[in-house]
């Protein structure tokens with residue numbers, strides 16, 4: 001991490017807190033990034049510290065990092081819910097492949113936020129994005145079939161230069177107006193995102209307290225055929241939807257602790273930049289999972305989810321979105 005980059009990010013967070021819109025649904029404060037667990041999990045870490053932790057030199061993709069304490073709190077709650085469902089209803093959230101889950105089919109409402117011609121992505125590009133999600137989660141690029149598929153239900157288009165120019169600031173405005181469906185419906189927003197970010201998401205355990213804010217936002221130019229070099233195969237949406245279904249980054253907790261709670265993704269100390277031919281940053285066995293969708297590698301480097309991630313997706317779905 002470059003200290004300067006982290007400082008810049010911390011500085012960038014201050015205006016968001018100052019100018020944030022007041023959302024009709026008040027449980028996500030204007031300075032709280034979606035998915036951030038500072039409110040519910042009493043971890044005691046200031047949000048900015050956790051968010052800035054894995055700033056990289058390349059595209060940071062998002063700020064969906066949890067501190068070890070935040071992740072531990074999420075896992076305790078998840079396991080309580082799953083244990084409450086009784087034996088046979090789920091596999092261990094830490095293990096891989098105990099249960100062959102049924103297919104999850106997710107209806108998608110796609111919301112295009114644009115400024116005139118800028119960001120007004122074509123229907124064909126949206127279809128390609130949905131297709132990319134299906135290929136990614138079906139194991140079509142490599143790795144495991146996560147048994148998750150996506151069906152486009154409708155597209156909305158909103159010409160709003162203010163929203164397009166600062167979707168983080170206006171998130172509490174556009175989401176409640178555009179959001180459709182319930183906890184098992186994916187609302188996917190495309191817009192411009194500044195600061196080299198490629199997207200962000202909400203975690204499933206946030207749905208109950210703030211259903212209108214549920215969803216995934218991606219940079220329109222990260223969609224298949226978009227203009228962001230090395231990040232234009234549509235895997236930003238794949239990555240963010242992974243968070244939306246409860247996956248952590250593969251570098252969660254670094255080399256120590258419990259990592260991403262998936263047994264078949266080797267621990268890695270920090271996010272991957274580019275596409276290294278060899279990277280092994282932790283003493284535990286296994287090279288870093290640089291080709292995994294939940295790392296920060298180039299889109300051109302990403303190929304796969306693991307069976308353990310598929311199992312976690314289905315367990316979290318059972319607990320929070322089924």
Ligand SMILES: [Zn+2]
Pocket residue numbers: 061062063064239240243249
């Ligand atoms: Zn992420």
